[in-house]
Amino acid sequence: xxxxxxxxxxxxxxxxxxxxxxxxxxxxxxxxxxxxxxxxxxxxxxxxxxxxxxxxxxxxxxxxxxxxxxxxxxxxxxxxxxxxxxxxxxxxxxxxxxxxxxxxxxxxxxxxxxxxxxxxxxxxxxxxxxxxxxxxxxxxxxxxxxxxxxxxxxxxxx
Amino acid sequence: xxxxxxxxxxxxxxxxxxxxxxxxxxxxxxxxxxxxxxxxxxxxxxxxxxxxxxxxxxxxxxxxxxxxxxxxxxxxxxxxxxxxxxxxxxxxxxxxxxxxxxxxxxxxxxxxxxxxxxxxxxxxxxxxxxxxxxxxxxxxxxxxxxxxxxxxxxxxxxxxxxxxxxxxxxxxxxxxxxxxxxxxxxxxxxxxxxxxxxxxxxxxxxxxxxxxxxxxxxxxxxxxxxxxxxxxxxxxxxxxxxxxxxxxxxxxxxxxxxxxxxxxxxxxxxxxxxxxxxxxxxxxxxxxxxxxxxxxxxxxxxxxxxxxxxxxxxxxxxxxxxxxxxxxxxxxxxxxxxxxxxxxxxxxxxxxxxxxxxxxxxxxxxxxxxxxxxxxxxxxxxxxxxxxxxxxxxxxxxxxxxxxxxxxxxxxxxxxxxxxxxxxxxxxxxxxxxxxxxxxxxxxxxxxxxxxxxxxxxxxxxxxxxxxxxxxxxxxxxxxxxxxxxxxxxxxxxxxxxxxxxxxxxxxxxxxxxxxxxxxxxxxxxxxxxxxxxxxxxxxxxxxxxxxxxxxxxxxxxxxxxxxxxxxxxxxxxxxxxxxxxxxxxxxxxxxxxxxxxxxxxxxxxxxxxxxxxxxxxxxxxxxxxxxxxxxxxxxxxxxxxxxxxxxxxxxxxxxxxxxxxxxxxxxxxxxxxxxxxxxxxxxxxxxxxxxxxxxxxxxxxxxxxxxxxxxxxxxxxxxxxxxxxxxxxxxxxxxxxxxxxxxxxxxxxxxxxxxxxxxxxxx
Numbered sequence: 001x002x003x004x005x006x007x008x009x010x011x012x013x014x015x016x017x018x019x020x021x022x023x024x025x026x027x028x029x030x031x032x033x034x035x036x037x038x039x040x041x042x043x044x045x046x047x048x049x050x051x052x053x054x055x056x057x058x059x060x061x062x063x064x065x066x067x068x069x070x071x072x073x074x075x076x077x078x079x080x081x082x083x084x085x086x087x088x089x090x091x092x093x094x095x096x097x098x099x100x101x102x103x104x105x106x107x108x109x110x111x112x113x114x115x116x117x118x119x120x121x122x123x124x125x126x127x128x129x130x131x132x133x134x135x136x137x138x139x140x141x142x143x144x145x146x147x148x149x150x151x152x153x154x155x156x157x158x
Numbered sequence: 159x160x161x162x163x164x165x166x167x168x169x170x171x172x173x174x175x176x177x178x179x180x181x182x183x184x185x186x187x188x189x190x191x192x193x194x195x196x197x198x199x200x201x202x203x204x205x206x207x208x209x210x211x212x213x214x215x216x217x218x219x220x221x222x223x224x225x226x227x228x229x230x231x232x233x234x235x236x237x238x239x240x241x242x243x244x245x246x247x248x249x250x251x252x253x254x255x256x257x258x259x260x261x262x263x264x265x266x267x268x269x270x271x272x273x274x275x276x277x278x279x280x281x282x283x284x285x286x287x288x289x290x291x292x293x294x295x296x297x298x299x300x301x302x303x304x305x306x307x308x309x310x311x312x313x314x315x316x317x318x319x320x321x322x323x324x325x326x327x328x329x330x331x332x333x334x335x336x337x338x339x340x341x342x343x344x345x346x347x348x349x350x351x352x353x354x355x356x357x358x359x360x361x362x363x364x365x366x367x368x369x370x371x372x373x374x375x376x377x378x379x380x381x382x383x384x385x386x387x388x389x390x391x392x393x394x395x396x397x398x399x400x401x402x403x404x405x406x407x408x409x410x411x412x413x414x415x416x417x418x419x420x421x422x423x424x425x426x427x428x429x430x431x432x433x434x435x436x437x438x439x440x441x442x443x444x445x446x447x448x449x450x451x452x453x454x455x456x457x458x459x460x461x462x463x464x465x466x467x468x469x470x471x472x473x474x475x476x477x478x479x480x481x482x483x484x485x486x487x488x489x490x491x492x493x494x495x496x497x498x499x500x501x502x503x504x505x506x507x508x509x510x511x512x513x514x515x516x517x518x519x520x521x522x523x524x525x526x527x528x529x530x531x532x533x534x535x536x537x538x539x540x541x542x543x544x545x546x547x548x549x550x551x552x553x554x555x556x557x558x559x560x561x562x563x564x565x566x567x568x569x570x571x572x573x574x575x576x577x578x579x580x581x582x583x584x585x586x587x588x589x590x591x592x593x594x595x596x597x598x599x600x601x602x603x604x605x606x607x608x609x610x611x612x613x614x615x616x617x618x619x620x621x622x623x624x625x626x627x628x629x630x631x632x633x634x635x636x637x638x639x640x641x642x643x644x645x646x647x648x649x650x651x652x653x654x655x656x657x658x659x660x661x662x663x664x665x666x667x668x669x670x671x672x673x674x675x676x677x678x679x680x681x682x683x684x685x686x687x688x689x690x691x692x693x694x695x696x697x698x699x700x701x702x703x704x705x706x707x708x709x710x711x712x713x714x715x716x717x718x719x720x721x722x723x724x725x726x727x728x729x730x731x732x733x734x735x736x737x738x739x740x741x742x743x744x745x746x747x748x749x750x751x752x753x754x755x756x757x758x759x760x761x762x763x764x765x766x767x768x769x770x771x772x773x774x775x776x777x778x779x780x781x782x783x784x785x786x787x788x789x790x791x792x793x794x795x796x797x798x799x800x801x802x803x804x805x806x807x808x809x810x811x812x813x814x815x816x817x818x819x820x821x822x823x824x825x826x827x828x829x830x831x832x833x834x835x836x837x838x839x840x841x842x843x844x845x846x847x848x849x850x851x852x853x854x855x856x857x858x859x860x861x862x863x864x865x866x867x868x869x870x871x872x873x874x875x876x877x878x879x880x881x882x883x884x885x886x887x888x889x890x891x892x893x894x895x896x897x898x899x900x901x902x903x904x905x906x907x908x909x910x911x912x913x914x915x916x917x918x919x920x921x922x
Binding site: 021023031032035036037038039040041042043044045047048050077078079081082087091094095096097098100101102103104105106107110128129130132133134135136137138139140141142143144145146147 | 178180181183184185187188189190191192193194196197199287372373374375376377423424425426427428454456457648649650806807809810811813814815816817818840841842846848849850852854855
């Protein structure tokens with residue numbers, strides 16, 4: 001194996017440096033090296049969305065991005081969604097609407113929904129469903145997730 | 159089984175039950191702080207990986223691990239030789255059972271591989287990449303054998319045998335006949351031949367359903383530490399820590415007390431996270447290295463090698479008399495076991511005709527070995543396959559008789575006192591109430607219009623289970639209660655259990671601090687499965703609360719220097735019977751140190767008063783006759799919960815069951831090639847519903863109290879997956895006039911059916 005690569009990036013607003021092997025994904029780096037285990041691994045080939053993170057505000061599957069590609073990027077993980085002031089409206093609405101059951105897909109859904117609501121203040125149900133179609137949930141049937149996102153959008157618009 | 163008991167309290171003014179508090183573990187789960195099995199990290203931890211069979215059916219001729227062992231960073235390599243030998247012994251898993259000899263051979267193949275992906279060896283290395291490289295360096299020589307992939311093939315007399323010593327158990331007797339058929343059972347009620355002879359209308363159809371997977375988003379994982387004092391700790395995501403402890407101890411041949419299982423948060427199970435796969439491997443790799451070993455399956459491994467649920471072949475026949483009553487019913491149900499015995503025909507047989515009052519029934523069930531992974535429970539295991547057959551025939555009967563499908567169900571409804579073909583006589587059930595709720599629903603009253611659109615109806619039943627549960631609770635000085643229980647929380651059960659304790663003590667749900675404990679910290683508790691957790695562990699919490707209440711009554715008596723008989727407790731307040739003295743639960747809790755010290759409640763239960771659950775689904779669909787794709791336009795699930803303790807999460811179970819059932823109906827299947835290799839072991843190709851595939855899912859909770867539970871609770875988790883496949887099939891018929899008898903009803907299958915109907919023109 002070639003040696004490790006030094007990477008400087010921004011994660012949840014803080015400058016972070018790490019060493020990683022070229023074969024390591026950013027998902028592996030986040031979880032195994034930086035202890036940011038809120039980002040989950042469900043399939044490791046971009047089909048389930050459990051590992052969704054934001055890179056420069058765009059939602060991506062972190063299992064499909066290499067650690068070295070994080071150089072100079074701005075990354076947001078689920079750990080960066082709430083603030084010292086409390087939960088993000090999406091997080092609060094997920095709780096109020098019972099939009100999670102086992103919770104393993106929840107970080108990915110909240111991160112993906114945040115990307116949507118950061119870009120669009122009043123997405124239709126169809127738009128929400130299209131935007132979140134890259135995230136699989138096996139427990140809820142999506143009904144309460146979509147409602148939580150709709151409700152969070154209304155609250156954020158106020 | 160559903161023995162009638164009268165434990166129901168008949169409370170009508172609940173304070174906590176039936177409300178919608180925020181779940182106790184919610185915040186941790188929305189901020190990413192909740193720790194699931196794969197989130198474990200420990201100093202010195204090694205990473206394990208598994209060598210898997212590239213063949214569906216083969217004899218292992220040799221395993222050469224030398225190259226792997228020589229790789230820098232590899233610390234241990236194990237094969238089945240490293241697992242203690244096991245005698246034939248049946249281990250009850252809480253949901254399903256396993257012969258220990260077979261469980262061992264499933265954990266690591268013993269001489270033969272029986273499915274693509276069957277584990278053959280395991281390695282531990284300093285990092286996961288090195289472990290995976292080592293896996294590729296292990297040379298396994300195989301003698302490839304002919305695979306057997308369907309129950310029909312496997313039941314042929316000259317079929318290749320998967321397990322050379324397997325004989326058929328027929329009607330409880332060992333026939334001595336070597337066969338892939340492990341079990342044949344029969345249920346008989348009345349005289350089915352006479353019943354069919356008296357029928358005016360008889361319909362018989364054959365049904366094939368594909369093998370499907372539970373599809374939980376979190377892959378199986380296990381981390382183990384075998385310490386120098388031979389104490390073994392296992393951290394894993396499981397539906398039942400105690401069954402993992404029992405199975406792991408048996409496979410390692412150590413006493414159960416030597417194994418502690420720490421249940422991490424679990425990312426879905428649906429019946430698939432009960433049997434052990436990685437736990438003993440991680441433990442033995444840890445023993446050999448003296449370091450903790452973590453193992454996490456890839457998605458490919460999950461699909462190839464963990465229990466999917468059984469595909470099946472069902473022949474079903476029903477007869478109707480002049481009065482429009484079902485007079486006879488027959489089912490031949492052959493279910494895949496996978497590579498080892500144990501399948502789901504038996505629960506399927508309990509459910510197939512369960513919503514109906516039928517005097518003459520015969521059911522023959524078969525469980526059959528095929529070269530697929532050993533099947534596991536999946537949400538009402540066996541019942542979805544069964545209902546697909548019976549409910550499709552019911553629909554055809556209604557069409558031929560020109561009667562409303564819900565009126566027909568009402569007219570033939572099983573009710574209190576009806577005997578089910580497998581024996582039990584129903585106590586109070588909510589079958590008719592579900593049908594009536596469907597009949598009066600806005601959905602049913604709304605006419606569906608449009609080309610190639612159709613509406614389908616189906617009923618479903620699941621019997622639910624009780625089993626063992628334990629709980630312990632301590633009163634805190636601020637008037638809250640810390641609750642410790644043994645049921646893994648897969649979808650809000652910490653809260654639904656805590657609410658049942660809070661109701662007794664007159665405190666808020668939020669004033670209970672529920673915690674799921676490891677196997678050294680709470681009494682034995684069976685799996686979170688069988689729709690039992692809110693029912694049985696909730697009952698344990700209720701008993702715990704009664705225990706606390708009795709103790710606190712004595713403390714109040716001590717405080718007031720009166721007899722305990724003169725203390726009453728109501729709505730969170732203790733009073734003397736002459737009402738001269740009162741004290742709240744909270745204030746009394748704050749004084750415990752002065753009047754005798756801490757108070758703890760405890761309870762263990764094994765309730766028999768299980769109440770079965772019925773459901774009815776209404777679905778509107780549209781068929782694209784160019785592509786065969788079925789779109790779900792509107793769906794309603796009507797279900798008897800007995801009492802919905804935590805309605806938000808009852809709705810969630812109903813919606814989740816519907817979504818899984820629709821996936822099973824339309825897309826999901828294990829696609830094997832002719833060599834028995836799984837061709838779609840990814841979540842791209844094993845196509846589960848996304849949110850774009852589904853509309854909102856309407857729920858109607860019916861509450862017919864279960865006489866066998868203090869709050870009338872029935873189970874809610876499983877029955878909603880039972881009707882969907884049949885309801886969608888019936889809707890497809892209503893839309894385009896083709897009867898679908900195979901699952902999944904994929905676009906290709908729907909097109910084929912349309913072409914057959916229209917002489918190959920491809921248009922409806």
